[in-house]
Amino acid sequence: MRLIVENLACRRSGRRIFSGLSFTVGRGEGLMVTGRNGAGKSTLLTMLAGRLKPDGGSIRAEGIGEASLPECLHVIGHRDGLKSALTAEENLGFARDLLGNPAAHPKAALEALGLPHVARLPVGYLSAGQRRRVALARLLVCRRPLWLLDEPTAALDLASQGVLAGLMKHHRSEGGLVIAATHQALGLEDARELRIEPSPPPSRPDEALQAEEWL
Numbered sequence: 001m002r003l004i005v006e007n008l009a010c011r012r013s014g015r016r017i018f019s020g021l022s023f024t025v026g027r028g029e030g031l032m033v034t035g036r037n038g039a040g041k042s043t044l045l046t047m048l049a050g051r052l053k054p055d056g057g058s059i060r061a062e063g064i065g066e067a068s069l070p071e072c073l074h075v076i077g078h079r080d081g082l083k084s085a086l087t088a089e090e091n092l093g094f095a096r097d098l099l100g101n102p103a104a105h106p107k108a109a110l111e112a113l114g115l116p117h118v119a120r121l122p123v124g125y126l127s128a129g130q131r132r133r134v135a136l137a138r139l140l141v142c143r144r145p146l147w148l149l150d151e152p153t154a155a156l157d158l159a160s161q162g163v164l165a166g167l168m169k170h171h172r173s174e175g176g177l178v179i180a181a182t183h184q185a186l187g188l189e190d191a192r193e194l195r196i197e198p199s200p201p202p203s204r205p206d207e208a209l210q211a212e213e214w215l
């Protein structure tokens with residue numbers, strides 16, 4: 001698979017967030033998306049996931065046959081999308097049955113994230129870092145070539161950051177693609193960096209309402 005982004009532009013609430021973003025990510029490659037708070041990193045990932053319409057430019061994928069781009073990617077965002085009342089194993093089983101490989105084992109995914117002991121605990125009982133690791137374990141029960149990771153190390157301790165770096169390395173070694181929005185090194189040091197520079201603040205008086213976002 002190859003992802004090709006050309007001249008991408010975004011507006012939210014009428015305000016330009018970014019424009020002119022172009023990059024490609026191919027088999028086995030990684031891209032670190034960096035930039036200041038509010039620069040548009042999460043927005044870019046949301047757009048790549050097909051959940052936000054670009055204001056200009058294009059996003060296309062090669063080498064995915066009849067599949068659509070959203071069918072070829074996995075998003076790990078700020079919200080983990082886990083159901084608190086279900087156990088870690090049930091959450092992963094649900095994700096696997098909905099999206100994933102029937103042969104994938106939730107227990108094996110939890111073991112890969114160092115969490116076999118929480119398999120039968122409701123996710124609502126887990127710590128923030130444990131919840132994040134369960135969310136990351138979903139990557140292993142729904143195998144998809146493109147991983148879109150938004151601050152994936154949030155709440156992870158150093159050991160878990162190392163595990164995540166290993167997962168990304170393994171995924172890329174199998175031809176997978178990783179795009180990660182981050183403020184810190186992720187073990188993706190050999191990846192290219194896309195730095196999003198903030199757009200200038202609005203200057204016209206009729207944009208004053210939207211300019212509140214800049215305060």
Ligand SMILES: Nc1ncnc2c1ncn2[C@@H]1O[C@H](COP(=O)(O)OP(=O)(O)OP(=O)(O)O)[C@@H](O)[C@H]1O
Nearest residue numbers: 012013017035036037038039040041042043044213
């Ligand atoms: N639903 C929305 N409607 C309008 N504006 C939004 C919406 N979501 C985000 N924005 C704005 O888009 C801009 C980019 O936000 P985004 O979350 O992409 O930044 P970021 O680079 O990921 O920031 P951070 O490093 O703080 O996570 C911000 O100014 C934000 O206020």
